[in-house]
Amino acid sequence: AKSAGKNNFQFYTKAMNAKAMERMELENALHRAVRQTQFELHYQPILDSRSGAMVGVEALVRWQHPERGLVLPDAFINIAEESGTIKVLGAWVLRRACQQLVTWERHHQRVGRLAVNISARQFVEGHILQTLRDVVDRTGVDPTHLELELTESALMQDHRYSVEVLEAIKSLGVRVAIDDFGSGYSSLNYLKKFPIDAIKIDQAFVKGLPSQEDKRIIQAIIALAHSLGLKVVAEGVETSLQLECVRALGCEEVQGFLLGKPVPAQQFAAQAVL
Numbered sequence: 337a338k339s340a341g342k343n344n345f346q347f348y349t350k351a352m353n354a355k356a357m358e359r360m361e362l363e364n365a366l367h368r369a370v371r372q373t374q375f376e377l378h379y380q381p382i383l384d385s386r387s388g389a390m391v392g393v394e395a396l397v398r399w400q401h402p403e404r405g406l407v408l409p410d411a412f413i414n415i416a417e418e419s420g421t422i423k424v425l426g427a428w429v430l431r432r433a434c435q436q437l438v439t440w441e442r443h444h445q446r447v448g449r450l451a452v453n454i455s456a457r458q459f460v461e462g463h464i465l466q467t468l469r470d471v472v473d474r475t476g477v478d479p480t481h482l483e484l485e486l487t488e489s490a491l492m493q494d495h496r497y498s499v500e501v502l503e504a505i506k507s508l509g510v511r512v513a514i515d516d517f518g519s520g521y522s523s524l525n526y527l528k529k530f531p532i533d534a535i536k537i538d539q540a541f542v543k544g545l546p547s548q549e550d551k552r553i554i555q556a557i558i559a560l561a562h563s564l565g566l567k568v569v570a571e572g573v574e575t576s577l578q579l580e581c582v583r584a585l586g587c588e589e590v591q592g593f594l595l596g597k598p599v600p601a602q603q604f605a606a607q608a609v610l
């Protein structure tokens with residue numbers, strides 16, 4: 337019995353080691369990838385729910401892995417966040433996306449505002465203000481065409497810091513949206529404390545449409561947002577029924593596979609002309 341126990345233990349640590357190894361390899365690979373810029377951005381349109389006009393575009397990062405091909409952010413953003421690599425990667429994303437917007441605008445391609453995701457760690461420790469000012473200086477992007485998407489978890493860590501930084505961001509003319517709204521344990525109180533412009537309803541609620549429960553939750557979120565003067569974006573819209581629903585509920589803007597999938601800049605520009 338004793339030796340069996342020992343074997344179990346060995347098996348357990350071996351499995352743990354394998355997992356830890358895999359993770360370390362991924363961390364190292366990510367680190368290398370940042371140095372070699374193995375990333376690219378895809379762009380997804382954001383539309384006015386009534387007119388259908390494009391009002392913006394969200395930049396979404398992909399890892400062009402030399403062996404594994406295109407890797408989606410869910411497979412690496414968390415690790416980049418935990419290892420701190422996100423700070424460098426996030427700054428690259430912001431700069432690259434702004435360069436792209438400037439290029440589009442130079443070619444008179446109207447894409448509306450550019451939305452960029454900012455991770456919690458990037459917001460709290462990544463010198464986000466300095467990065468932002470730097471990127472604006474270096475790319476010449478119009479900051480009023482820029483929107484940062486932040487999660488509740490980023491803002492909830494240190495309220496005073498958040499208010500201060502958000503106010504500085506706003507004073508540059510940059511818009512701020514709360515991403516995945518309703519997915520965390522939101523203290524609704526912060527909505528009036530933080531100077532934000534818009535919320536993006538978490539996809540999970542949109543996915544559930546047209547169920548009565550999800551309808552009511554979205555309705556309540558919209559009522560709350562509107563009473564505080566915030567715009568509402570519904571993302572993850574995949575069916576025309578869902579589109580009809582969120583439009584009827586009063587969502588100003590929509591985003592989702594039904595309206596356009598994330599695609600590389602080249603392809604995005606080609607579609608936008610149509």
Ligand code: C2E
Pocket residue numbers: 380395396397408409410413426429453454455515516571572573574591592593594598
């Ligand atoms: P997110 O910011 O909530 O972005 C929306 C995600 O939903 C994207 O996944 C998008 O491709 C996907 N999506 C859009 N429309 C639909 C739809 O109709 N149906 C479904 N099922 N999915 C839809 P993606 O690109 O894989 O990104 C996943 C998450 O990774 C993002 O969620 C965001 O949290 C994070 N992320 C992506 N790019 C960046 C980045 O540059 N920086 C940071 N910090 N995070 C990023």
Ligand code: CA
Pocket residue numbers: 394453485515
């Ligand atoms: Ca987002």
Ligand code: CA
Pocket residue numbers: 515516536538539571
């Ligand atoms: Ca989201």
Ligand code: CA
Pocket residue numbers: 516
């Ligand atoms: Ca998300």
